[in-house]
Amino acid sequence: xxxxxxxxxxxxxxxxxxxxxxxxxxxxxxxxxxxxxxxxxxxxxxxxxxxxxxxxxxxxxxxxxxxxxxxxxxxxxxxxxxxxxxxxxxxxxxxxxxxxxxxxxxxxxxxxxxxxxxxxxxxxxxxxxxxxxxxxxxxxxxxxxxxxxxxxxxxxxxxxxxxxxxxxxxxxxxxxxxxxxxx
Ligand SMILES: [Fe+2]
Ligand SMILES: [Fe+2]
Numbered sequence: 001x002x003x004x005x006x007x008x009x010x011x012x013x014x015x016x017x018x019x020x021x022x023x024x025x026x027x028x029x030x031x032x033x034x035x036x037x038x039x040x041x042x043x044x045x046x047x048x049x050x051x052x053x054x055x056x057x058x059x060x061x062x063x064x065x066x067x068x069x070x071x072x073x074x075x076x077x078x079x080x081x082x083x084x085x086x087x088x089x090x091x092x093x094x095x096x097x098x099x100x101x102x103x104x105x106x107x108x109x110x111x112x113x114x115x116x117x118x119x120x121x122x123x124x125x126x127x128x129x130x131x132x133x134x135x136x137x138x139x140x141x142x143x144x145x146x147x148x149x150x151x152x153x154x155x156x157x158x159x160x161x162x163x164x165x166x167x168x169x170x171x172x173x174x175x176x177x178x179x180x181x182x183x
Pocket of ligand 2: 008012055056059129132
């Protein structure tokens, strides 16, 4: 039977590398050792385009839809929890962006807002990805019938064709660049 979740497990690994950077740099902001506010705007860009519009869209438009079509209820189920997490993540990201933009423009006192929301996002995403990798995706592999899978893989291909050819490469390089810089 064709695997319909591994592609997203792989994407989680890059997302978790950005989450680790967000955690590392939030700790440094708190210690007064990090003032590269552009990092937080780049993290927002990564989260919005790679983690959300690209990765979460595959989940919401294809995987979750397939699970619901095959018997999983939309409410009171892991899918409802995952949808709520995606929305909560978007709210944290909006607050990080607003505060990082102010900090970049020279407004003082934004550090605590950036750190609180960046950490809120990081904790949420770690928990979220853990649930998907260990509960929801294995459940999907166990329950989705083989005849729905080819169409799901085609939908993933369409999602990948809808972004620029260097999309994943560009965001991988962004992560690598910040991993390579010590502050
Ligand atoms: Fe998700
Ligand atoms: Fe995910």
